[in-house]
């Protein structure tokens with residue numbers, strides 16, 4: 001059945017996952033995983049390597065058909081076979097993959113124009129170009145990056161180009177897979193700032209997979225922890241760091257966790 005979608009008020013779940021099961025042969029990655037992403041929040045998704053963060057994201061955005069469970073995106077059944085539902089989810093979800101996933105033979109501008117061409121084929125060429133340029137600037141790139149190839153950009157600029165493409169269709173939902181991986185600390189905190197600014201300016205809901213503790217403290221409203229094939233806790237970072245689970249304790253209370261916590265509190269103006 002095709003739903004109208006989009007009728008979600010502030011604080012309500014814009015992404016709702018229930019009883020998700022994903023298997024690869026004998027390996028069970030998710031077994032009854034539940035998750036809500038609330039409208040307007042920045043949700044950080046953490047978990048050990050191989051815990052199934054990317055598989056969860058791929059399931060939500062429709063790149064993988066799970067073995068069982070329900071997934072609703074903006075009130076629409078994302079698992080439906082209806083092409084309209086799939087298209088609806090695709091149009092409303094901007095995705096930045098870990099490696100940026102840019103077409104290497106296309107310029108930054110042409111990369112950003114790809115989703116516009118696909119979803120709005122009747123848009124006049126000059127308008128499409130103008131919209132793409134706007135997204136490039138919105139992602140914090142200088143205008144002259146527009147005509148460059150991805151190989152001519154730094155790693156941080158490539159991430160921004162991927163972000164510009166993710167924003168091409170003005171999606172209300174943004175999915176980021178390890179956006180700060182591979183960036184130096186200054187580049188990473190600039191990217192964190194950009195995410196906060198964009199959420200504020202565009203009213204986005206953001207789902208971020210990250211290993212970056214600084215990002216969790218600086219940017220995320222809530223954290224979802226994946227362990228033991230499920231989401232074992234979803235809460236503010238201050239509550240999560242006290243959550244009694246061996247992985248959580250190792251992660252948040254190891255030396256890097258302590259340093260990130262102190263830095264996060266300094267940023268928030270606490271002693």
Ligand SMILES: Nc1ncnc2c1ncn2[C@@H]1O[C@H](COP(=O)(O)OP(=O)(O)OP(=O)(O)O)[C@@H](O)[C@H]1O
Pocket residue numbers: 024029047048049050051052053054055056
């Ligand atoms: N297409 C696939 N075929 C077989 N196994 C897969 C496939 N995709 C993922 N997996 C397996 O599923 C598990 C979860 O993978 P996933 O990429 O979601 O982990 P992750 O939590 O994102 O890890 P990392 O933090 O290392 O990126 C891994 O054991 C992985 O090998």
